[in-house]
Amino acid sequence: MTSTPNLENSLSRAAVVDLVIAGVNEALAMAENPPDPASLTEATRLIGESAVLDSLGLVTAVLEIEQRLADQHDVVLVLADERAMSQKHSPFRSVGALADYVLKLAAEQGAHA
Amino acid sequence: MPEGSAGETPVALVTGTRKGIGRYLAEHFLARGLRVEGCSREPAGWEAPGYTHHCLSVADEAGVKAMLTDIQKRLGRLDILVNNAGIASMNHVLLTPDATAVKILDTNFRGTFLLCREAAKLMRRRKYGRIVNVSTIAVPLQLEGESLYAASKSAVETFSRVLAREVADFGITVNVVGPTPIETDLIRNVPKDKIAGIIQRLAVKRLGRFEDVANVVDFFIRPESEYITGQVLYLGGVA
Structure with a gap:
């Protein structure tokens, strides 16, 4: 249900x-x-x-990203997971860091699928 | 529009639809022309046109997430969520196992949290949503023997009030209905004299009916109820 086939191909x-x-x-x-x-x-x-974002803006951005991952790539992730919220260097600190975190979660999920 | 999309037909998700209040509400919504998605840990054991059943525990994050993704893909919308799934355990606190506490909080509170979180993400897309969580008069009446059950529902009430504020900007309302005892499996093992004692504490001295619950839910989920959120409404005249 949360599998991500051909992850390497679909998510650069x-x-x-x-x-x-x-x-x-x-x-x-x-x-x-x-x-x-x-x-x-x-x-x-x-x-x-x-x-660039206020707190509600960050919520909206995270949800928009989750939604786009699901709609465009069939990748179903919860970005605000426990690790993300407890990391010393938050994956939400920058666009690049968040992109890396998405790829990491997607790869882990692909490995478990 | 996604394949099998619900189009203009509102979609309601009800948890715990195998029996009791959940099944009644699912059939009630179907009769009103809604598309209904339901879930329980086991197969529903009943079918109806317009109804789709999902087998999962509401406390299983991956399962909940998958169900909501499936609803989005098949129907393209979610208008209503009723968090009805719940378990109770009647026992003196001093005789209650820790595992019971974990189980009750998992289903009644964490399950409600997970469903609300994932449903609100879907509802936000269309800037519209109606969430109704189910509590109990055991909260205001502070019923002995129901400490964990009542505490888990207290958590649901407080969570709902705060959530109502957090999702108001998304056009989503969150309210709570607190039923009196109804003839369901949940109270099957409660002694008759205890039920009679509870009824004596109500303003309207009778057992609750499924219709009483549906009436409040119908009120909360009306589009016109957009200005009503964060409220807890107890049945039977309990304040």
Whole structure:
């Protein structure tokens, strides 16, 4: 039910970075003064002092990313798992870190499928 | 539109539909023309057009997640969630095993949490949702012998009130109905004199009926009830 066949083929890192950016942009679209969607990069901070998202924005972004993974790649993940919430370096700290975390969870799930 | 999509037909998910209140509500929703998804640990043992059954424990995160993904894929929407699945254990605290505490909290509280979390993710997509969680009058009446059951439902009530605030921006309401004892398996092993004693403490002195629960659920899930959230409504006149 949560299997991810041909993971290597369906989920490239570049695709996941794009997907994360799309999710963050969707969340930013609801903000009062959203930054230019084209300005987001792997280094964009998602939490902390220079973060582009507020707390509700982060919730929306995470859900949008989960939704896109399910809809576009048939990958069903819970991104806010225990490890993610307890890591010293939060996987939500930047676009690139979150993309790496998605790939890690998807690979683990693929290995268990 | 996804294959087999529910289109304009609202979709309701009810947990614990094998029997009792859950089955009654599932059939009630079907009669009202809704698509109904249900679940229980074992097969439903009944069928109806428009009804799909899932076998899982509500406390199994992967199973819950898979069920909600399946609903999204097949039907493309979720409008209503009723967290009815629950277990009880009548016992004196001093004679209650730790394993019972874990089991009751797992099903009654964690199950409700997991279903609410995953359902709200789906409901958020269409900016609309109605969640009804089931508590019990054992909470306000502080019934002896039901400490763990009542405590697990207290947790459901507080969780629901906070959740109501957190998902209000997504167009989702969260309310709680607290039934009185009804003739179901849940109270089958409760001594008759104890039930009579509970009924004496109600304003309306009779056992509850499935219809009484459905009436409150119908009120909470109306689209017009968008301004009603975070509420706990007890039956039988218990405050």
